[in-house]
Amino acid sequence: MTSLRIFSYQPNPRVWKATIAARLGEVEIELRGAAPEALADWLWDFDARPLTAADRADASTLQTGRVGFGGTPLRKSAAFLDAHPFGTVPAAFSPDGATGIFESNSIARAVARLGTATLYGADAYEASRIDSFLDASLVFGRDTQPYLLALRGDTVNADIHAGAAAAVATYLRGIERALAPARDYLVGKTLSLADICFACELTMLWCERPLRARLAALGLTPALSDDFRRTHPRAADHFERLRAHPAFAPDLEPYLARLERKA
Ligand SMILES: N[C@@H](CCC(=O)N[C@@H](CS)C(=O)NCC(=O)O)C(=O)O
Structure with missing residues (x-):
């Protein structure tokens, strides 16, 4: 039985945080x-779908897209905005659409709470430490998002790039330290949501690679530098291990490999 429905644009590495956890914990997700x-x-709704003629005629759903959809008219139902007050995707729903x-x-x-795998810590302390990494990953994602959107939209400039480069340095410094001296996972002795969110957030940065000509035209290099293996070897090794992991590879590998080929 489907335990969670997720609506999002695809491919989206943020969604893979859930699909990876679902593979590990045997949770059925509808995407x-x-x-x-x-x-x-599309109608942004629990019953998300390509717009019908009736959906298009309903002016009450018209919203102006913001982050990543700057200025684009979007159709978000009242029920969607009730369930998702910030109006963003990925948007998940309980099977009855109520939550x-x-x-x-x-x-x-x-997904971790619904599943069979222990991905959210062995006790309250570990769970809270996992939350600490998830919060740090969210800050990293928030600090790099304007840069990645500007790079895609070809409006990047040196200031936006500098903000992202500083965020990458801060995040990788913490991850590197957390894995020292030779830890296999970010929290405890097993794979957790902390590792999943790390791998997916770093994956977002791969879309810089095929766009490096845009950076070079401004005298800039990727915020996640090509030699991050040299500067942050534990973080780089951890990422390499995770992208090859059987629960991660079906999502991450085709995406990363395609961007690496394009670069
Ligand atoms: N921190 C959020 C980011 C979500 C987000 O910013 N989503 C953007 C697309 S990249 C969105 O849904 N924008 C819709 C809008 O602004 O109308 C997460 O991890 O889910």
Whole structure:
């Protein structure tokens, strides 16, 4: 039985926090959505779907997209906004649609709570330490998001790049230290949501690679530098191990490999 429905543009590494946790914990998720540009022609709703003629005629759902959809008219139902007050995707719902869960880290937490795998710590202390990494990952994601959007939209500038480069340095410094001297996982002795969110947030930075000409034109280099293996070897090794892990690879590997080929 489906335990969670998630609506999002696809592919979206933020959604993979949930799908990886679902593979590990044997949770059935229903994914709905389409390419980012196609979501303007979808009804954002528990019953998310390509717009019907009746949906298009309903002016009450019209909203102006903001983050990542700047200025684009989007169709968000009143029920969607009730369940998702910030109006963002990925947007998860309980199977009856009554409870909306937003923020990709919290959607992954929901999957961990629903599943059979111990991904959310052995006790309250470990769970809270996992939360600490999830919060740090959210800050990292928030601090790099304007840069990644500007890079895609070809409006990047040196200031936006500097903000992202500082965020990458701060985040990787912490991850590197957390894995010292030779830890296999970020929290405790087993894989947890902390590792999943780390791998997915870092994956977001891969979309810099095929766009490096845009940076070079401004005299800049990728915020996640090509030689981050040299500067942050534990973080780089951890990421390499995770992307090859059987629960991660089905989502991460085709995406990363495609961006690496394009670069
Ligand atoms: N921190 C959030 C980020 C979600 C987010 O910013 N989503 C953007 C797309 S990248 C969105 O849904 N924008 C819709 C809008 O602004 O109308 C998460 O991890 O889920």
